[in-house]
Amino acid sequence: MMHQLYPQVFHDYCYELNKDMHIAAAHFIPHQLAGKCAHIHGHTYVVNITVAGDALDETGFLVNFQKLKQLVHGKLDHTLLNDHQDWFDSKNSEHFPTTEIVARKIYEVVQDYLDALPHKPKCLQVFVRETPTSYVVYRPKAGDR
Incomplete structure (x- = not known):
C-alpha cells in the first residue's frame, strides 16, 4: 500500500489511531x-478513518483495527454501493452514494460503534479518495465530537 499523508485534525486527545483500507x-x-x-x-476507494480518545480499553487498544475494517471494508468491498439500502437511497440526495455521503455514512457507522464502548473514543474524520485526483474529508462539527 502506498503511504499517504492525510489532512490532520487538531485535538487535545492523548491517543490518535488511523486505519487505512x-x-x-x-x-x-x-x-x-x-x-x-x-x-x-x-472505483478503488482509499479510506482513512481517524479515531481519538484519552483512554484505552481492557486490551490496551483505543479501537481494534480489525473491528474498523469489519464495519466498513467488510460491508462495502466488492459491492454495488446503491444496493446498501440501509446506507443509501435513490430518492433523497442526502443519501445518494456520492463520495461525500460515503464518507459521512462511514463516520456515522464508526461513531455508532464507538459510542457503545465504555471508554468513548471519537471518530474525528473520514477521508475517502475516489480517484488519484479527487477526495473528500468528512468531519463532524466540533460540538458533535
Whole structure:
C-alpha cells in the first residue's frame, strides 16, 4: 500500500489511531444532472478513518483495527454501493452514494460503534479518495465530537 499523508485534525486527545483500507466498489448517482456518474462505474476507494480518545480499553487498544475494517471494508468491498439500502437511497440526495455521503455514512457507522464502548473514543474524520485526483474529508462539527 502506498503511504499517504492525510489532512490532520487538531485535538487535545492523548491517543490518535488511523486505519487505512482500500474498497473496490461500484456505484451510480441516481440523478439526471450527475452526467457520466449516473451510469454504473467503479472505483478503488482509499479510506482513512481517524479515531481519538484519552483512554484505552481492557486490551490496551483505543479501537481494534480489525473491528474498523469489519464495519466498513467488510460491508462495502466488492459491492454495488446503491444496493446498501440501509446506507443509501435513490430518492433523497442526502443519501445518494456520492463520495461525500460515503464518507459521512462511514463516520456515522464508526461513531455508532464507538459510542457503545465504555471508554468513548471519537471518530474525528473520514477521508475517502475516489480517484488519484479527487477526495473528500468528512468531519463532524466540533460540538458533535
